[in-house]
Amino acid sequence: MKPYYEHDGISLYFGDFRELAPQLGLKANLVVADPPYGDTSLDWDIRDSSWLDAIPSLLSNSGSLWCFGSLRMFMAQAQAFTVCGWKLAQEIVWEKHNGSNFHADRFRRVHELVVQFYRSAWAEVYKKPVTTPDATARAVRRKQRPAHTGHIEAGFHVSHDGGPRLARTVMRVRSCHGYAVHPTQKPTAIIRPLIEYSCPPSGIVFDPTCGSGSTLVAAKELGRCAIGIELREAYCEAAAKRLSQEILPLNDGAHS
Incomplete structure (x- = not known):
């Protein structure tokens, strides 16, 4: 199977991860997922929990899953996480410099959640405090x-x-507003701590729906190996373009 992009430990594939990942014989140390939240009526934002059942076979015994989402999404899919054997470890609040005002009669939401899940005993899960x-x-x-x-x-x-x-559970990082090539693109500054904490230097990071490739770029910045799979070729092209660029200093919006 030919990668869409491959260089220096970073591989990107075009297709559905449910079909492609098993062919790779993948056993990742960390999975970073950014599924549709289902908080809007947009056609690409349809909530789907079926992917949760496909991840365990791709994860090492000491591995864990960090999943981006909203509180509404996690509450709606709580049973799906439990049925698939996922246990809650901890959460990070990503505080953005701007927010999404979906409702005029509610507080303006300026944060998103990143939640860590695991399956084996917590003592067996790899973790290195950031x-x-x-x-x-x-x-x-x-x-x-x-x-x-x-x-x-x-x-x-x-x-x-x-x-x-110790790093705080509330992390202030500027969003990708103004330069994003994907509607839900995440800054690498919010992904890097997840990789540093949950993936050993010799490990593999996996993003099953990698969009414009932020997880792969973050792994590249940290010298980790990573595999990403994306269903839409336009975003594969965007991710490959980002990965082909020279690594710049790590100042892409993070601040204390």
């Missing part, structure tokens, strides 16, 4: 905790200038 620079030197002491947190050992930590801190 840190962010801490520009303020200070001593952090933890001698007592509120009663509702239960027992946690006392601790003491000195945070030096530039020292690491």
Whole structure:
């Protein structure tokens, strides 16, 4: 099977992942998915949970799934995730610089969710906590905790200038407004932390519906191998064009 694009550990295929992925003998360490949310009446935004059942056979035992979506989507498909054996691990809130005002009588939504799911025991799932620079030197002491947190050992930590801190679950990253070639294109800055956390350096990232290729570009930026499959050739072409470009400094909209 000939890739639509292939270079330096990044492969892109044109077609339906349900048909193509099994032929590749794929066992990914991480799956990044961005399915239709079903929040609009647009013809491409039709909610479908059938893809969930096709992913487990393509994932390693220590692998996990990060899925983009809205709260409405995840609530509507909660049973489908459970039936397919997916267990909820954690969620990230992607705060965008602009929002989608689908309803004039509700708050303007400026965020999307990225939720991690897994299937095996949590202790077996690969994870490497992501840190962010801490520009303020200070001593952090933890001698007592509120009663509702239960027992946690006392601790003491000195945070030096530039020292690491665990990344927050709310990440502010500019959307692709103004330059996106796909209606739901994600900035690589929101995908990179997912890859860093859930895919070992020698692992494989898989995006079953990769659109304009943001997951593949993010994997390329991090030196990971990745495989993407896209059903529409126009977006395969756009993704291949992006992947052919030289990697630029990692400043595509991320900010603390």
